[in-house]
Amino acid sequence: MYDSHCHLDFPELAGALDEHLRAARACGVERWHVPGCGPSQWGQLADVRGREGVTVSVGVHPWWVDEVECPESDDPRAQARALDEAMQRLATELRAQGAVALGECGLDRPKALQGGPSRERQRVVFEAQLALARELELPVVLHVVGEHGATLDLLARVGPLPRGGVVHGYSGSVELVDRYVDHGLFIGFGARLTGTGARRARESLQRVPRDHLLLETDAPDQAPAVEGCFERGRRGTPADLVVVVEEAARQLRVSTTELAEDTARNARRLFGV
Ligand SMILES: [Zn+2]
Numbered sequence: 001m002y003d004s005h006c007h008l009d010f011p012e013l014a015g016a017l018d019e020h021l022r023a024a025r026a027c028g029v030e031r032w033h034v035p036g037c038g039p040s041q042w043g044q045l046a047d048v049r050g051r052e053g054v055t056v057s058v059g060v061h062p063w064w065v066d067e068v069e070c071p072e073s074d075d076p077r078a079q080a081r082a083l084d085e086a087m088q089r090l091a092t093e094l095r096a097q098g099a100v101a102l103g104e105c106g107l108d109r110p111k112a113l114q115g116g117p118s119r120e121r122q123r124v125v126f127e128a129q130l131a132l133a134r135e136l137e138l139p140v141v142l143h144v145v146g147e148h149g150a151t152l153d154l155l156a157r158v159g160p161l162p163r164g165g166v167v168h169g170y171s172g173s174v175e176l177v178d179r180y181v182d183h184g185l186f187i188g189f190g191a192r193l194t195g196t197g198a199r200r201a202r203e204s205l206q207r208v209p210r211d212h213l214l215l216e217t218d219a220p221d222q223a224p225a226v227e228g229c230f231e232r233g234r235r236g237t238p239a240d241l242v243v244v245v246e247e248a249a250r251q252l253r254v255s256t257t258e259l260a261e262d263t264a265r266n267a268r269r270l271f272g273v
Contacts, residue, residue, distance in 0.1 A: 002264035005216035009044035012220035024238035038064025057101035065117035103141025140165030148172040188214040196228030
């Protein structure tokens with residue numbers, strides 16, 4: 001099995017990483033893709049990327065956008081210059097880390113409404129990263145919450161991504177699945193599928209062409225639900241992928257082995273390993 005999105009470097013997992021990986025391997029998980037989130041966190045990736053079966057990406061997640069020095073200035077040229085320099089630093093980091101993708105990047109409306117980086121700032125930094133992914137011919141790892149329309153507009157504006165990407169932890173509507181797939185993007189689902197309130201995610205899962213489907217834990221973010229309910233405070237672990245694959249297989253009425261193989265093949269196609 002291939003966990004297409006897992007934060008092995010986060011402190012909740014990093015402290016007992018060997019045990020977590022051993023437990024996941026014992027369940028049949030062999031590969032992990034670990035996305036980067038922002039300049040202050042990129043250094044942590046160095047501790048996980050040399051491990052067997054682990055690949056990384058580097059990017060600026062919308063929650064980390066304020067770490068990018070790009071002043072909201074009245075002088076558009078100064079802003080463009082600052083953004084350019086930030087993208088050069090990102091390009092250098094992508095090379096240094098041996099990243100197989102650019103991400104996470106994207107848009108998160110609830111975060112902006114809760115006082116996080118503004119929507120405009122998120123948009124500017126996201127667009128620059130899409131353009132960089134195009135230039136470097138890297139796939140993208142997208143984090144999109146409450147901004148699917150704006151994301152599709154930006155994808156259309158930036159132009160085709162030669163290596164596509166993935167919309168991870170998919171939360172959009174079933175109708176938008178086709179539009180993302182038309183842009184060459186895979187759709188990733190995680191523990192949310194296991195909750196009783198996940199009607200939208202379940203409908204979207206049915207809609208995704210099998211050769212564009214990825215599965216993930218997004219550990220340590222959310223643990224699978226037990227009897228339909230998410231346990232407050234319980235952290236996700238890499239071994240939870242088994243529950244996600246089993247639940248997705250049950251919903252799609254296919255065998256767990258077949259779905260595990262299909263989604264692992266898709267992840268290898270996307271990340272190139
Ligand atoms: Zn993530």
